[in-house]
Amino acid sequence: MLSKSLSLKINTIVLIVIAIVDIIRGCMHTFNINYAAANIAKIDPHPDALYLLGVFGMSNFLTAFIYLIIVWKAKHIAPYILLIIPLGYLVGIIGLKTQGVQMQSDFNGQYMMFGYFAICLLTSLTYFTSKK
Numbered sequence: 240m241l242s243k244s245l246s247l248k249i250n251t252i253v254l255i256v257i258a259i260v261d262i263i264r265g266c267m268h269t270f271n272i273n274y275a276a277a278n279i280a281k282i283d284p285h286p287d288a289l290y291l292l293g294v295f296g297m298s299n300f301l302t303a304f305i306y307l308i309i310v311w312k313a314k315h316i317a318p319y320i321l322l323i324i325p326l327g328y329l330v331g332i333i334g335l336k337t338q339g340v341q342m343q344s345d346f347n348g349q350y351m352m353f354g355y356f357a358i359c360l361l362t363s364l365t366y367f368t369s370k371k
Contacts, residue, residue, distance in 0.1 A: 246369040250317040253362045254306050257324070260355065261303035268296025281345035318366035325356040 241249070267275040272293055276282050280292070309320055 241365055241369045243366070243369050243371050246366040247314065247317065250321055250362055250366050251310055251314045253358060254317045254321060255310055257321070257355070257359065258303040258306035258310070261299045261306065265296045265299035265303060268299060269293050270296075272296070280348050283344065318363045321359040321363035322367075324359045328352075328356065 267279065272289055273284060276284050276289060276292060282288055282292075306320065309316060
């Protein structure tokens with residue numbers, strides 16, 4: 240079993256990596272939007288869909304910068320943030336389901352997101368199950 244301090248260091252490192260991934264996602268969703276839509280998300284290049292993809296990229300930049308500030312100023316909350324990330328998306332998925340919104344495209348990015356969520360959840364759980 241890991242110690243709390245080692246687990247906190249691991250959580251902090253993972254949060255840095257997640258921030259970097261979000262910066263990359265932000266760049267893909269905003270600056271490489273046509274490539275990302277056609278080759279990664281596999282969605283039709285409808286202007287509204289591209290615009291929404293770009294807006295999501297803006298939120299990726301926002302979350303990335305918030306995660307970096309947390310790492311810089313408040314490392315002790317990194318495990319909580321990693322736990323909140325998949326929970327926040329779960330709330331969003333529930334909202335989409337209750338509104339009857341369904342994907343029609345392949346959306347290959349979902350597989351990367353499942354890994355992203357699993358890493359966040361498992362890493363945060365290492366902290367909450369570690370010994371003092």
